[in-house]
Amino acid sequence: MDTLSQFRDEFEAEYQTTRKFFEAYPEGKNDYAPHEKSMKMMPLATHISEIFGWPDTMLKTSDLDFAKGDYQPKHLSTKEDLLQTLDENFKSAQESLQNAKEEDLNEYWALKNNGHEVAKWTKYGSIRHSLNQITHHRAQLGVYYRLNDIPLPGSYGPSADNQGF
Numbered sequence: 001m002d003t004l005s006q007f008r009d010e011f012e013a014e015y016q017t018t019r020k021f022f023e024a025y026p027e028g029k030n031d032y033a034p035h036e037k038s039m040k041m042m043p044l045a046t047h048i049s050e051i052f053g054w055p056d057t058m059l060k061t062s063d064l065d066f067a068k069g070d071y072q073p074k075h076l077s078t079k080e081d082l083l084q085t086l087d088e089n090f091k092s093a094q095e096s097l098q099n100a101k102e103e104d105l106n107e108y109w110a111l112k113n114n115g116h117e118v119a120k121w122t123k124y125g126s127i128r129h130s131l132n133q134i135t136h137h138r139a140q141l142g143v144y145y146r147l148n149d150i151p152l153p154g155s156y157g158p159s160a161d162n163q164g165f
Helices: 003-023 041-051 054-060 079-099 102-106 123-147
Strands: 063-065 108-113 116-122
Touching: 003 041, 003 079, 003 102, 003 123, 041 079, 041 123, 054 079, 054 123, 102 123, 108 123, 116 123
Parallel strands: 063 108
Antiparallel strands: 108 116
């Protein structure tokens, strides 16, 4: 099985869908959150755009330790910045997936906090987790859009907004 080719295809499909969502991103709603415990809209969208870069990091490293400052989330403020970040991260992921070897997916990758292992997967599992996170958080963003009467693009087929339902 050519897992890397399948990952490239899956990331391409998720990228195209996510790009449609980001093209519909509303100006003036960056701080919207449906609940006090919810992320605000722009940080949520930024997080989604950053997930597209995870395969690059996962394939080039063995772990990420939040306490060591290896990762600092971006602070975006415009739709253009959001689309640019998405495009850059997607490109880096596709290049890393293109250059990787199937056996690289058997190595382990971990999330850590000050040396404490929070989660650990094979690189295959970590990349699969990334795809799941994209879907999960994009669905959250879709709820934010719906609550603000922003028409939803289709994800895996047409949405009610695409079909006039």
